[in-house]
Amino acid sequence: MKILVCITHVPDTTARIAFTDNNTRFDKTGVQYIIGPYDDYALARAVELKEQLGGSITALNVGGSETEPTIRKALAIGADDAVRVDAEPTDSFFVANQIAHVARDGHYDLILMGRESIDYNGGQVHGMVGELLGIPSVSPVMTLIVEGQKVKMTREIEGGKEFVEADMPLVAGCQEPIAEWKIPNMRGIMSARTKPLHVVAPVSDEQRTHVGSYELLPPKAGVKLVDPNDMAGLVNLLKNEAKVI
Amino acid sequence: MAYDYFNPGTLRFFLFDVHGADGLLAAGRYSHFDREAIGMLLDTLTDFSDRELYPYLREMDREPAYYRDGKIFVHPQFEKIFRMAGELGLIGASFDEEKGGMQLPSLVVNALYFIMEAANNHVTGYLGLTAGAANLILSFGNDELKKKYVPPMLSMEWGGTMCLTEPQAGSSLSDITTMAHPTESGHYLLRGQKVFISAGDHPYAENFVHLVLARLPDAPAGTKGISLFVVPKYRPDDTGRMEDNHVTVAGEFDKLGQRGYCTTHLVFGETGDCHGWLLGEAHQGLGYMFQLMNEARIATGRMGLGIASAAYYASLRYARERPQGRKLPTAGTKEIGAPQTPIVNHPDIRRMLLSQKAIVEGSLSLVLQTSYYVDKTRIATGTEKDNYELLLELLTPVVKTYPAEAGFQAVNQGLQILGGYGYMQDFELQQYLRDMRIISIYEGTTGIQSLDLLGRKMTMKNGAAFKALAREIQTVMEMAHGYDDLRVYAGQLGETLQATQQVLQTLLPHLLAGDQERYLADATVFMEMFGLLVVGWQWLKTGVTAKKGGSFEPDFYEAKLHTLKYFFHYELTKTTGLTAILLNREGLTLSSQPDYFD
Numbered sequence: 011m012k013i014l015v016c017i018t019h020v021p022d023t024t025a026r027i028a029f030t031d032n033n034t035r036f037d038k039t040g041v042q043y044i045i046g047p048y049d050d051y052a053l054a055r056a057v058e059l060k061e062q063l064g065g066s067i068t069a070l071n072v073g074g075s076e077t078e079p080t081i082r083k084a085l086a087i088g089a090d091d092a093v094r095v096d097a098e099p100t101d102s103f104f105v106a107n108q109i110a111h112v113a114r115d116g117h118y119d120l121i122l123m124g125r126e127s128i129d130y131n132g133g134q135v136h137g138m139v140g141e142l143l144g145i146p147s148v149s150p151v152m153t154l155i156v157e158g159q160k161v162k163m164t165r166e167i168e169g170g171k172e173f174v175e176a177d178m179p180l181v182a183g184c185q186e187p188i189a190e191w192k193i194p195n196m197r198g199i200m201s202a203r204t205k206p207l208h209v210v211a212p213v214s215d216e217q218r219t220h221v222g223s224y225e226l227l228p229p230k231a232g233v234k235l236v237d238p239n240d241m242a243g244l245v246n247l248l249k250n251e252a253k254v255i
Numbered sequence: 256m257a258y259d260y261f262n263p264g265t266l267r268f269f270l271f272d273v274h275g276a277d278g279l280l281a282a283g284r285y286s287h288f289d290r291e292a293i294g295m296l297l298d299t300l301t302d303f304s305d306r307e308l309y310p311y312l313r314e315m316d317r318e319p320a321y322y323r324d325g326k327i328f329v330h331p332q333f334e335k336i337f338r339m340a341g342e343l344g345l346i347g348a349s350f351d352e353e354k355g356g357m358q359l360p361s362l363v364v365n366a367l368y369f370i371m372e373a374a375n376n377h378v379t380g381y382l383g384l385t386a387g388a389a390n391l392i393l394s395f396g397n398d399e400l401k402k403k404y405v406p407p408m409l410s411m412e413w414g415g416t417m418c419l420t421e422p423q424a425g426s427s428l429s430d431i432t433t434m435a436h437p438t439e440s441g442h443y444l445l446r447g448q449k450v451f452i453s454a455g456d457h458p459y460a461e462n463f464v465h466l467v468l469a470r471l472p473d474a475p476a477g478t479k480g481i482s483l484f485v486v487p488k489y490r491p492d493d494t495g496r497m498e499d500n501h502v503t504v505a506g507e508f509d510k511l512g513q514r515g516y517c518t519t520h521l522v523f524g525e526t527g528d529c530h531g532w533l534l535g536e537a538h539q540g541l542g543y544m545f546q547l548m549n550e551a552r553i554a555t556g557r558m559g560l561g562i563a564s565a566a567y568y569a570s571l572r573y574a575r576e577r578p579q580g581r582k583l584p585t586a587g588t589k590e591i592g593a594p595q596t597p598i599v600n601h602p603d604i605r606r607m608l609l610s611q612k613a614i615v616e617g618s619l620s621l622v623l624q625t626s627y628y629v630d631k632t633r634i635a636t637g638t639e640k641d642n643y644e645l646l647l648e649l650l651t652p653v654v655k656t657y658p659a660e661a662g663f664q665a666v667n668q669g670l671q672i673l674g675g676y677g678y679m680q681d682f683e684l685q686q687y688l689r690d691m692r693i694i695s696i697y698e699g700t701t702g703i704q705s706l707d708l709l710g711r712k713m714t715m716k717n718g719a720a721f722k723a724l725a726r727e728i729q730t731v732m733e734m735a736h737g738y739d740d741l742r743v744y745a746g747q748l749g750e751t752l753q754a755t756q757q758v759l760q761t762l763l764p765h766l767l768a769g770d771q772e773r774y775l776a777d778a779t780v781f782m783e784m785f786g787l788l789v790v791g792w793q794w795l796k797t798g799v800t801a802k803k804g805g806s807f808e809p810d811f812y813e814a815k816l817h818t819l820k821y822f823f824h825y826e827l828t829k830t831t832g833l834t835a836i837l838l839n840r841e842g843l844t845l846s847s848q849p850d851y852f853d
């Protein structure tokens with residue numbers, strides 16, 4: 011079985027978020043990057059499937075050369091080789107288009123990725139890739155089992171779960187608990203240096219959206235404590251200061 | 256990183272900039288790893304610690320190891336930790352590749368363990384002891400022992416222990432009485448008991464491999480009659496079937512700290528035949544054990560460093576958040592009605608933070624420096640190798656003791672920063688204080704380390720080790736002379752070095768006259784002074800590195816230089832008083848009489 015795992019290179023969940031250039035660009039100074047946590051689960055499931063059924067795993071990232079340490083981490087965790095599409099991931103369509111192109115050439119049975127990236131949280135790429143390739147796309151997938159050519163999945167839906175089946179090839183946007191979280195072992199880290207990492211040029215520069223600017227949430231306001239017996243004071247504050255009643 | 260128990264930037268700075276990890280990786284022995292791979296290892300261990308270790312630290316204290324019906328139970332999270340540690344390859348991390356290890360530099364391995372220990376100091380002992388026991392079998396065992404016992408230890412399916420201590424033989428190992436009787440089948444029959452055995456039993460290993468010090472019937476008295484045996488809990492036969500080997504778990508000790516890390520009482524051979532296999536030659540056991548001791552002692556100091564680091568960051572977080580009191584006026588009158596200020600704005604709180612930072616980062620540097628020498632002894636040859644071995648011998652008791660003793664003071668200051676809350680179970684500081692207390696006791700008490708330093712290491716090979724250290728210190732002093740604002744500290748360190756030499760010159764005549772008791776009476780005071788000298792050297796080295804600058808923000812280097820200054824003004828100056836104590840000719844500790852204490 012051939013599995014393509016698409017990984018994002020995103021700021022660590024604890025990174026300080028700031029913008030520059032008149033709030034049009036993310037400020038990368040001092041930011042630590044990680045594999046997107048949802049992508050990490052997709053990769054972990056791919057490793058489990060490979061252990062169970064054999065086959066190969068290719069990790070794919072659309073990004074500049076600065077993403078290579080992140081890609082090599084995917085190789086350390088268990089991908090056999092990797093492809094980096096050498097381009098800034100400008101919007102969901104642009105990324106989906108690059109992925110679809112690589113996927114078409116590689117004839118993958120499964121294309122796994124996170125349900126969304128944790129930087130811009132678009133959550134659209136899996137759908138677009140499915141559409142571009144004309145294959146099913148399912149998200150968010152919490153369990154994924156392969157039986158022959160069939161894939162059985164559990165989706166999280168409002169207030170419950172949905173059980174879905176589809177034939178391969180397909181695209182799945184993954185989330186926990188699809189697999190046990192994995193860390194690379196020392197041998198994996200050592201061998202990641204020698205596994206192939208192919209750099210390819212982007213196929214088109216078409217993008218469908220452009221970011222105007224970003225805005226951070228206003229800092230949390232201070233808290234005022236009101237004596238439990240002072241009902242009038244509370245009403246006054248809610249009415250005249252917070253203006254919520 | 257989700258929690259702050261160490262600073263990843265600071266660790267990288269000490270690892271790569273101060274101690275030149277890149278240079279080591281360039282050496283053939285370690286060239287299968289590069290800087291990026293080491294970075295990935297550090298990140299991986301941080302992730303692992305964030306997810307699997309730190310969140311269980313408090314629980315392991317509240318739900319400690321306990322004994323019931325002949326068995327020891329530990330926190331269930333250990334099952335996952337041991338499995339993941341085995342998969343990661345942590346047990347054989349520093350072993351040679353040909354022995355199934357990763358052949359990572361000790362410098363890196365100690366950095367990785369430091370991360371885990373800062374996150375949760377109840378865990379690494381289980382891993383380190385298994386690694387140590389496996390390493391002894393690999394170094395001195397025959398092929399059969401290696402084949403049978405080592406692979407499941409590398410994967411952490413089996414645990415390892417070191418069984419030295421007996422009720423009547425703690426510091427004094429020459430007094431052990433556990434016996435090993437030879438049999439015609441090649442194995443020995445063990446009989447005796449061992450107390451305080453760390454990691455001696457738990458449900459998450461299929462078997463335990465105890466490395467036991469015992470005597471043969473014809474053994475000469477004292478340390479020269481001690482042999483080392485491999486004694487499994489279950490004896491595996493050639494088909495892999497396991498037979499009970501009559502190692503009885505007699506109890507678990509109820510401790511002040513590190514309560515998740517079990518400490519067991521083991522009885523060998525009381526309920527039936529307990530088989531042991533001799534490692535290496537008869538009567539050489541203590542020597543074999545001591546070959547591992549260097550690394551075990553670095554590991555113990557490193558564990559103290561980890562706890563002190565965690566306590567420092569916990570107290571720093573608190574100091575930044577806790578509003579209490581108002582800043583004292585700097586010009587004129589106090590502002591009435593001003594809101595309370597976070598306590599970090601009080602100089603006395605910052606004094607305690609600086610003191611912790613100076614001790615924690617000084618200890619970190621010392622641990623890495625010593626690890627670097629371990630690696631150098633593995634790659635250097637000839638006289639260069641001899642030189643590194645001397646340095647390592649000399650620094651080993653110090654790297655065990657400084658982080659333990661100064662680290663305890665650091666944790667104590669961390670607790671003080673929290674005021675009354677520091678004393679409460681709701682905050683982790685009281686746990687760190689309790690956990691920390693063991694570091695100056697096991698793996699040889701501070702008293703014993705001090706005897707080793709002054710009694711053996713300072714005088715070995717005509718003082719060659721101390722001369723080698725003096726050369727290293729002088730090299731750093733010369734580098735510091737190149738920077739205007741470091742020159743004065745180079746001078747101060749030089750004076751401390753001279754004072755140490757003077758103390759030694761004053762004490763040595765007692766030794767030459769055969770009066771070891773007088774020579775060693777204040778060995779622990781000497782250790783305190785020597786520790787300050789050594790850590791002063793590390794801070795000056797750190798200052799020189801900070802002066803060179805690099806990829807960190809300017810504030811980062813400024814803070815390092817500020818801490819250096821703090822260390823030299825508030826800590827290193829203590830050596831003046833210690834020198835006076837050591838030069839005092841009265842020998843008051845020695846001349847005091849036991850009945851003075853009534």
Ligand SMILES: Cc1cc2nc3c(=O)[nH]c(=O)nc-3n(C[C@H](O)[C@H](O)[C@H](O)COP(=O)(O)OP(=O)(O)OC[C@H]3O[C@@H](n4cnc5c(N)ncnc54)[C@H](O)[C@@H]3O)c2cc1C
Nearest residue numbers: 417418419420425426451452453518697698699700702703
């Ligand atoms: C939690 C814990 C875990 C342990 N784990 C292990 C383990 O895994 N394996 C193992 O074999 N042991 C283990 N030990 C034992 C540990 O190494 C000993 O407790 C330690 O070496 C001290 O021995 P003791 O307790 O008998 O103290 P003692 O030797 O009785 O020492 C008491 C005091 O006297 C001082 N003293 C002793 N002799 C001298 C001397 N000649 N000159 C000056 N001062 C002296 C000591 O410094 C100390 O202050 C552990 C102990 C603890 C508490």
